[in-house]
Amino acid sequence: MDIDLLTNIFYAMVRTGTPLLLVALGELVCEKSGVLNLGQEGMMLFGAVIGFIVAFSSGSLWLGVLCACLAGVLLSLLFAFVALGLSSNQVATGLALTIFGVGLSSFIGAAWVGKPLAGFEPVAIPLLSEIPLLGRMLFGQDLLVYLSFALFALVAWVILKSRAGLIIQAVGENPNAASAMGLPVLRVRTLAVMFGGAMAGLAGGYMSLAYTPMWAENMTAGRGWIALALVVFASWRVFRVVLGAWLFGLASILHLVAQGIGLAIPGNLLAMLPYVATIVVLVVLSRDAIKTRLYAPVSLGQPWKAGH
Amino acid sequence: MSFDTASTPRLQMRGITKRYPGTLANDRVELSIQPGEIRALLGENGAGKSTLMKIIYGVTQPDEGEIIWHGEPLKMRDPAQARGLGIGMVFQHFSLFETLSVAENIALAMGAAAGTPKQLEPRIREVSQRYGMALEPHRLVHSLSIGERQRVEIVRCLMQDIKLLILDEPTSVLTPQEADELFVTLRHLAAEGCSILFISHKLGEVRALCQSATVLRGGKVSGHCVPTECSDMDLARLMVGAAEGLEASYPKVHGGLTRLRVDDLNWHNADPFGTSLAQCRLEVRSGEIVGIAGVAGNGQDELLALLSGEVRLPSTERERITLDNQPVANLYPDARRQLGLTFVPAERLGHGAVPDMSLADNALLTGFQMGLTRAGMINHGKVMAFADKIIADYAVKTPDAHTTARSLSGGNLQKFILGREILQQPKLLVAAHPTWGVDVGAAAAIHRSLIALRDAGAAILVISEDLDELFQISDRIGALCSGRLSPLAETAQTTPVEVGRWMAGEFEPVTHA
Numbered sequence: 001m002d003i004d005l006l007t008n009i010f011y012a013m014v015r016t017g018t019p020l021l022l023v024a025l026g027e028l029v030c031e032k033s034g035v036l037n038l039g040q041e042g043m044m045l046f047g048a049v050i051g052f053i054v055a056f057s058s059g060s061l062w063l064g065v066l067c068a069c070l071a072g073v074l075l076s077l078l079f080a081f082v083a084l085g086l087s088s089n090q091v092a093t094g095l096a097l098t099i100f101g102v103g104l105s106s107f108i109g110a111a112w113v114g115k116p117l118a119g120f121e122p123v124a125i126p127l128l129s130e131i132p133l134l135g136r137m138l139f140g141q142d143l144l145v146y147l148s149f150a151l152f153a154l155v156a157w158v159i160l161k162s163r164a165g166l167i168i169q170a171v172g173e174n175p176n177a178a179s180a181m182g183l184p185v186l187r188v189r190t191l192a193v194m195f196g197g198a199m200a201g202l203a204g205g206y207m208s209l210a211y212t213p214m215w216a217e218n219m220t221a222g223r224g225w226i227a228l229a230l231v232v233f234a235s236w237r238v239f240r241v242v243l244g245a246w247l248f249g250l251a252s253i254l255h256l257v258a259q260g261i262g263l264a265i266p267g268n269l270l271a272m273l274p275y276v277a278t279i280v281v282l283v284v285l286s287r288d289a290i291k292t293r294l295y296a297p298v299s300l301g302q303p304w305k306a307g308h
Numbered sequence: 309m310s311f312d313t314a315s316t317p318r319l320q321m322r323g324i325t326k327r328y329p330g331t332l333a334n335d336r337v338e339l340s341i342q343p344g345e346i347r348a349l350l351g352e353n354g355a356g357k358s359t360l361m362k363i364i365y366g367v368t369q370p371d372e373g374e375i376i377w378h379g380e381p382l383k384m385r386d387p388a389q390a391r392g393l394g395i396g397m398v399f400q401h402f403s404l405f406e407t408l409s410v411a412e413n414i415a416l417a418m419g420a421a422a423g424t425p426k427q428l429e430p431r432i433r434e435v436s437q438r439y440g441m442a443l444e445p446h447r448l449v450h451s452l453s454i455g456e457r458q459r460v461e462i463v464r465c466l467m468q469d470i471k472l473l474i475l476d477e478p479t480s481v482l483t484p485q486e487a488d489e490l491f492v493t494l495r496h497l498a499a500e501g502c503s504i505l506f507i508s509h510k511l512g513e514v515r516a517l518c519q520s521a522t523v524l525r526g527g528k529v530s531g532h533c534v535p536t537e538c539s540d541m542d543l544a545r546l547m548v549g550a551a552e553g554l555e556a557s558y559p560k561v562h563g564g565l566t567r568l569r570v571d572d573l574n575w576h577n578a579d580p581f582g583t584s585l586a587q588c589r590l591e592v593r594s595g596e597i598v599g600i601a602g603v604a605g606n607g608q609d610e611l612l613a614l615l616s617g618e619v620r621l622p623s624t625e626r627e628r629i630t631l632d633n634q635p636v637a638n639l640y641p642d643a644r645r646q647l648g649l650t651f652v653p654a655e656r657l658g659h660g661a662v663p664d665m666s667l668a669d670n671a672l673l674t675g676f677q678m679g680l681t682r683a684g685m686i687n688h689g690k691v692m693a694f695a696d697k698i699i700a701d702y703a704v705k706t707p708d709a710h711t712t713a714r715s716l717s718g719g720n721l722q723k724f725i726l727g728r729e730i731l732q733q734p735k736l737l738v739a740a741h742p743t744w745g746v747d748v749g750a751a752a753a754i755h756r757s758l759i760a761l762r763d764a765g766a767a768i769l770v771i772s773e774d775l776d777e778l779f780q781i782s783d784r785i786g787a788l789c790s791g792r793l794s795p796l797a798e799t800a801q802t803t804p805v806e807v808g809r810w811m812a813g814e815f816e817p818v819t820h821a
Contacts, residue, residue, distance in 0.1 A: 163415070163416075163420055163424070166408065166412055166415065166416050166425075167416065169405070169407065169408065170405045170408065170416055173405045173406065173407055173408075174403070174405055174406075176403075177399075177402075177403035177404065177405065178403075178405075179367075180367055180387060180399065180403045181387060181403055181416065181417050182366075182386050182387035182388035182391070183416075293407075294407050294448070294450070295407070298406075298407075
């Protein structure tokens with residue numbers, strides 16, 4: 001394999017893994033606080049369609065990105081109101097949110113299907129992007145990918161180093177104890193859900209404004225679900241989330257590469273590869289039961305009410 | 309007492325009333341505590357102690373009444389405000405986060421201004437040394453023993469300028485020796501001027517530690533007293549009113565033939581937070597009660613699961629547990645039940661009974677081998693008759709057998725579960741924490757039932773954290789510590805101090821007889 005091909009594979013791996021990384025980072029924070037939001041797919045699609053419409057109408061890609069985030073937050077607030085405010089079942093609420101988001105985005109976006117848009121272009125950083133193999137992957141991407149790097153660093157710092165991270169972890173492990181200690185459990189959880197919504201919206205915006213600058217129904221193709229699995233199989237560890245997201249990207253690329261080279265493997269089998277590879281690798285990594293229990297938010301998915 | 313004449317109390321509660329749907333948790337409660345005073349708050353489960361504590365600590369707000377702190381009335385909005393005033397609370401169920409380190413737990417409670425976990429480490433070491441409570445700030449809480457976790461809670465309170473320390477049944481998780489060490493710390497604190505509110509229902513401890521006591525019954529203050537000047541009976545009457553069955557003592561007996569034999573039982577627990585069992589040996593004979601003491605989390609749950617059949621050994625090791633010389637360690641619970649083993653688990657709702665099923669259906673769940681079914685069909689008439697008999701024989705307070713298990717009080721449900729198992733005429737009954745959270749009257753009834761079953765010739769194994777209970781009812785006694793079982797001694801030949809040492813692991817490994 002020549003070095004140009006490898007450079008390009010790495011570049012495409014990160015590019016393809018980025019939407020997954022964004023959603024998964026948001027859901028990671030959300031789950032760390034003890035809330036399981038299965039509405040990721042719906043929030044992504046809603047973010048994608050709103051981002052596209054705004055960018056197309058206003059001509060400003062960044063305004064589109066901002067509105068994609070806000071769209072995600074808006075849907076997440078709906079989830080927060082029902083699942084946290086009314087202490088409903090989180091699984092059912094999240095599923096309903098996805099169904100709602102899929103339908104709503106199709107409805108709103110019907111008139112925008114197939115319209116062309118000049119999306120985010122790669123912005124190569126001089127010199128650095130010339131580094132062999134990794135240069136293009138890390139320094140030849142578009143601005144939203146750089147943003148995903150920054151958000152990853154931010155989330156890693158918050159969870160591993162900051163007091164806010166301690167609070168999120170405490171609320172996710174034992175909301176009763178956290179509340180007795182005077183921590184505002186529902187406010188922390190609501191903020192975590194909103195952050196998850198913003199990240200899902202951003203991921204949707206990345207899909208419709210950078211990855212494939214256009215709007216199509218269901219264009220996220222299950223990435224919201226993969227991200228949910230990713231968080232679990234990454235044992236709620238932020239570095240593994242990145243690993244998993246990019247691995248998924250790599251496997252997605254490989255199937256294109258293999259088809260390009262003309263390997264005689266049925267296309268459907270190859271299309272399965274990213275899903276299978278990601279899950280297998282992360283399952284193998286999460287075998288250590290002690291570590292997994294240390295990172296898993298104990299109260300995940302359990303409705304909680306103040307007072308008792 | 310000199311305290312009664314001192315100037316301004318540190319804390320006064322006046323006319324505190326708190327209603328929950330269906331109950332009056334606190335009814336015009338009055339309480340006052342002076343600087344440097346150690347005051348006991350006594351009462352049965354459900355007497356309103358915990359509610360009162362939560363009100364002081366700002367977790368809940370009273371419907372009526374006022375809190376006066378250093379002579380100034382104030383509203384306690386939340387725990388942060390209480391902590392700001394110098395009030396610390398050690399909960400019965402620890403409010404610690406297992407996946408965080410000691411320092412992180414303490415930093416979380418202290419607020420952002422106190423510093424990062426790393427910055428707090430020197431002070432944590434200093435405070436823990438000063439009060440004789442060794443603690444390693446780096447360790448993750450899940451790796452600490454129960455006693456060590458309690459130290460974390462206490463040190464957390466002592467990190468700030470503490471004026472009032474509230475402890476909710478702190479000794480219920482400690483061995484007698486650990487409790488004595490705690491008392492030394494508390495006296496040291498009180499000597500420095502800290503007021504201490506000590507919640508308990510153990511009269512001996514209260515007398516050893518506290519200068520004064522306030523007794524609650526049914527949400528009301530039933531009396532104030534000086535513990536050293538009252539007898540156990542005086543205090544017990546204040547706590548429960550009519551003191552029936554409190555003084556009961558039962559004759560100790562020697563058992564007959566060996567019913568249950570546990571021989572060199574080793575079991576590795578795959579759960580990293582659980583306990584593994586090592587070299588457990590135990591015999592329970594017909595017509596005797598064997599009591600196993602121990603602080604929670606020392607292998608009780610694991611031993612119970614292995615005895616009941618919820619966890620099984622491979623058939624190559626089936627001889628490790630025998631019932632009437634028949635190997636059972638590889639059998640499922642229903643097969644063991646057929647051989648005459650019945651089981652009262654620790655957790656009533658969800659393990660001993662299905663909360664949302666009726667008492668009749670719950671009776672069927674373990675009693676189905678008593679001819680309540682035929683060819684797979686349920687005979688509802690017989691089921692109802694069985695349930696009604698349990699309710700009548702064991703004085704279960706319930707409208708009828710159609711009531712759901714969830715709607716019964718803890719004591720009544722426990723009487724029902726125990727009755728269900730006893731009426732199956734077991735050869736061996738294994739009961740875990742039979743009177744945990746049960747009021748005194750029901751506890752006495754449960755004890756009488758167990759003694760009657762013993763006298764009828766059954767073998768009984770009771771696992772409990774309540775040492776007083778075990779000394780009251782068991783004929784032989786031992787203790788579990790870190791998954792190892794102490795030798796058994798005749799209850800009449802041993803003392804709580806000795807058993808306390810066993811609970812702390814101070815015993816020789818049992819060798820083959």
